[in-house]
Amino acid sequence: MSENTNSTTAVADVIPGQRDADSAPLLQVRDLKKHFPIKGGFPIRRTVGAVKAVDGVSFDVHPGEALGLVGESGCGKSTTGRLLTRLYEPTEGTVTYNGQDISHLNRRQLAPIRSEIQMIFQDPYASLNPRQTVGSIISGPMEINGINPPGGREARVRELLEIVGLNPEHYNRFPHEFSGGQRQRIGVARAVALEPKLIIADEPVSALDVSIQAQVINLLQKVQREMGIAFVFIAHDLAIVRHFSQRIAVMYLGKVVEIADRESLYTRPRHPYTHALMSAVPNADIDAEKKERIRLEGDVPSPISPPSGCRFRTRCWKAQDKCATEEPPLVQISGSNEGHLTACHFPEEPTTVDRGEDIVLDPALAALEESGENA
Amino acid sequence: MPEPQPPEPYLSGGGRAPEDGAIAATGAGGAMDLATSEGTTLEKTPGGPEGTGPAGKPRSLWSDAWRDLRRNPIFIISGLIIVFLVFISLWPSLIASGNPLSCDLAKAQEGSQAGHPFGFDGQGCDVYTRTVYGARTSVTVGVCATIGVSLLGSVLGGLAGFFGGSWDAILSRITDVFFAIPVVLGGLVLLSVVTSSTVWPVIGFMVLLGWPQLSRIARGSVITAKQNDYVQAARALGASNSRMMLRHILPNAVAPVIVVATIALGTYIALEATLSYLGVGLKPPTVSWGIDISAASPYIRNAPHMLLWPAGALAVTVLAFIMLGDAVRDALDPKLR
Numbered sequence: 001m002s003e004n005t006n007s008t009t010a011v012a013d014v015i016p017g018q019r020d021a022d023s024a025p026l027l028q029v030r031d032l033k034k035h036f037p038i039k040g041g042f043p044i045r046r047t048v049g050a051v052k053a054v055d056g057v058s059f060d061v062h063p064g065e066a067l068g069l070v071g072e073s074g075c076g077k078s079t080t081g082r083l084l085t086r087l088y089e090p091t092e093g094t095v096t097y098n099g100q101d102i103s104h105l106n107r108r109q110l111a112p113i114r115s116e117i118q119m120i121f122q123d124p125y126a127s128l129n130p131r132q133t134v135g136s137i138i139s140g141p142m143e144i145n146g147i148n149p150p151g152g153r154e155a156r157v158r159e160l161l162e163i164v165g166l167n168p169e170h171y172n173r174f175p176h177e178f179s180g181g182q183r184q185r186i187g188v189a190r191a192v193a194l195e196p197k198l199i200i201a202d203e204p205v206s207a208l209d210v211s212i213q214a215q216v217i218n219l220l221q222k223v224q225r226e227m228g229i230a231f232v233f234i235a236h237d238l239a240i241v242r243h244f245s246q247r248i249a250v251m252y253l254g255k256v257v258e259i260a261d262r263e264s265l266y267t268r269p270r271h272p273y274t275h276a277l278m279s280a281v282p283n284a285d286i287d288a289e290k291k292e293r294i295r296l297e298g299d300v301p302s303p304i305s306p307p308s309g310c311r312f313r314t315r316c317w318k319a320q321d322k323c324a325t326e327e328p329p330l331v332q333i334s335g336s337n338e339g340h341l342t343a344c345h346f347p348e349e350p351t352t353v354d355r356g357e358d359i360v361l362d363p364a365l366a367a368l369e370e371s372g373e374n375a
Numbered sequence: 376m377p378e379p380q381p382p383e384p385y386l387s388g389g390g391r392a393p394e395d396g397a398i399a400a401t402g403a404g405g406a407m408d409l410a411t412s413e414g415t416t417l418e419k420t421p422g423g424p425e426g427t428g429p430a431g432k433p434r435s436l437w438s439d440a441w442r443d444l445r446r447n448p449i450f451i452i453s454g455l456i457i458v459f460l461v462f463i464s465l466w467p468s469l470i471a472s473g474n475p476l477s478c479d480l481a482k483a484q485e486g487s488q489a490g491h492p493f494g495f496d497g498q499g500c501d502v503y504t505r506t507v508y509g510a511r512t513s514v515t516v517g518v519c520a521t522i523g524v525s526l527l528g529s530v531l532g533g534l535a536g537f538f539g540g541s542w543d544a545i546l547s548r549i550t551d552v553f554f555a556i557p558v559v560l561g562g563l564v565l566l567s568v569v570t571s572s573t574v575w576p577v578i579g580f581m582v583l584l585g586w587p588q589l590s591r592i593a594r595g596s597v598i599t600a601k602q603n604d605y606v607q608a609a610r611a612l613g614a615s616n617s618r619m620m621l622r623h624i625l626p627n628a629v630a631p632v633i634v635v636a637t638i639a640l641g642t643y644i645a646l647e648a649t650l651s652y653l654g655v656g657l658k659p660p661t662v663s664w665g666i667d668i669s670a671a672s673p674y675i676r677n678a679p680h681m682l683l684w685p686a687g688a689l690a691v692t693v694l695a696f697i698m699l700g701d702a703v704r705d706a707l708d709p710k711l712r
Contacts, residue, residue: 082607085611086611087607087610087611107613107615110613111613114611114612114613115612115613117611118611118612119607119608119611121604121607121608122604123604126603126604126605127603127604127605127607127608128605129603129605129622129623129626129627130627130708130709130710131436131626131627131707131708131709132436132622132623132626133434133435135434136435140609140612140614140622141612144609144612144613144614144618145612145613172434174709174710176709176710187608190608
């Protein structure tokens with residue numbers, strides 16, 4: 001199968017910057033917001049605030065494309081993923097799939113779209129019903145959508161098991177009889193059972209052993225290339241995202257701060273937060289040039305009351321007064337490549353070359369480093 | 376049932392050859408040799424006697440549970456006891472030839488004699504006959520009250536847990552109100568106005584006051600099950616509420632309900648005895664273990680046999696149902712097989 005992989009990669013491996021600009025996006029997300037109400041008060045409970053988990057996110061996903069969504073824990077990546085699959089209903093904004101606004105459809109109206117947008121979950125132990133056999137887990141999507149493949153559902157399940165690299169004879173086993181990586185393969189088989197057009201993969205490998213991660217990533221890549229499925233790949237591991245996605249969006253506190261093609265983002269990042277993220281990637285190559293190190297101070301601010309203006313300003317070394325008053329728009333700034341959008345008033349130079357000094361914002365860490373140098 | 380194990384490991388290789396530009400190129404991914412690690416995980420597949428071959432019938436939770444139960448000695452023993460109880464409840468005269476209501480005061484409190492193995496009670500009635508005839512009432516009260524409480528409690532609690540929101544809030548407050556009613560006092564008030572001498576008012580009363588307990592348990596375990604990703608996965612596939620409830624939540628939430636319900640069964644039989652003792656439960660001439668236990672308890676020192684036989688029957692019955700519940704719960708959990 002690896003031979004014909006090369007011939008079918010054409011769709012996915014088109015360099016996104018050169019992609020036909022006219023091709024209609026499969027999924028359009030515009031100003032998407034999800035605010036979770038906080039209830040409180042006595043004796044009558046009322047809404048006293050909101051966790052602004054996702055607060056104005058916009059991006060497109062084109063057919064067959066893999067869009068990576070990266071960011072720290074709690075930045076709203078997973079919520080975004082669940083909004084795209086309509087497990088949550090957006091507070092504001094629109095999700096347009098194939099030209100149809102699906103943001104507020106009910107279950108019946110969503111039915112035809114459900115089979116085209118699938119989800120792969122983070123935890124393979126929680127995402128498979130322990131009381132169903134692998135066969136009924138994978139044939140579930142067909143049952144729900146009333147699909148009878150030629151040759152029967154069981155034959156199709158066996159075929160799917162083979163596609164994801166499991167023994168078709170394990171049809172009758174229960175999930176607990178499998179290892180974590182194998183369970184995630186079952187999750188992949190369930191997601192591709194209906195040959196969807198879009199898969200939301202919510203940290204599909206972060207719960208797996210490192211040695212298994214690569215297998216599952218390669219399986220996903222194989223599925224993506226051979227079936228031409230578009231992916232929204234949510235992860236916090238930058239190396240995996242870089243490997244998997246053609247285009248990457250960086251999220252911070254409910255907003256996309258930078259979105260660009262893979263090469264552009266990794267070699268010419270503009271947003272200070274992206275720089276900080278990149279500098280945190282460990283480098284196994286001892287011959288590689290020394291990279292700058294950026295250590296941010298403190299934690300991500302609370303999404304209940306995010307900072308005014310630019311949300312990153314409280315941890316940014318370039319922040320000025322303007323950042324507190326004016327929210328930077330997500331635009332292409334001068335010096336960036338085509339399609340490389342950044343939301344920053346004072347962007348960094350488009351390079352990852354060592355700036356000659358580390359940026360250490362954390363006072364405790366700075367003190368530690370200083371004492372280390374003096375010693 | 377050892378079946379031939381499928382040939383392992385499964386190594387078709389070709390389909391999973393590492394793609395070019397595999398993750399080793401990504402810096403952090405360092406030295407991951409995909410080709411070898413693929414093979415080893417597949418070899419680790421646990422191969423148990425349940426690994427059915429290609430000819431194996433499709434397994435389902437319930438068919439597996441049944442196959443498992445049939446081989447479980449605890450299930451067989453408790454099942455036999457329960458079948459026997461049902462049998463004597465339906466046809467008590469087959470094993471007890473006497474009449475439970477024909478008593479001879481002259482023989483009051485006498486021990487066992489020929490033809491009367493369990494002796495006589497305070498009224499001179501044959502304890503063996505009364506114990507056999509009492510099974511019908513006690514088993515009916517226990518089983519019917521348990522079924523009623525379980526159905527009402529788990530349906531209401533399950534729906535509250537599943538839908539949440541205002542429905543849940545209202546139901547939880549109603550549950551609290553019912554919890555606040557003392558059982559004995561409630562029984563004295565409610566049952567004293569009932570004139571019927573059948574078991575049904577007592578069962579109805581138990582269901583009325585018993586469902587909140589099961590409802591709370593069902594609500595809790597449904598909420599736990601509901602939060603699992605596999606329910607979200609089913610929702611993302613477009614599954615209907617009823618499918619999610621029946622296929623995903625019910626099988627994963629039913630275990631605590633089974634356990635509590637089988638333990639509660641014994642409590643209901645004992646409660647029936649309490650209510651009968653207070654004079655608001657079953658009334659003579661109805662024969663029940665509860666009535667006999669309460670009647671015999673003052674004489675435990677001089678004539679313990681009067682108490683021990685019906686109490687022993689009650690204990691065996693309750694034990695059988697608890698063992699049954701335990702076996703069913705275990706059989707419904709694939710991890711415990």
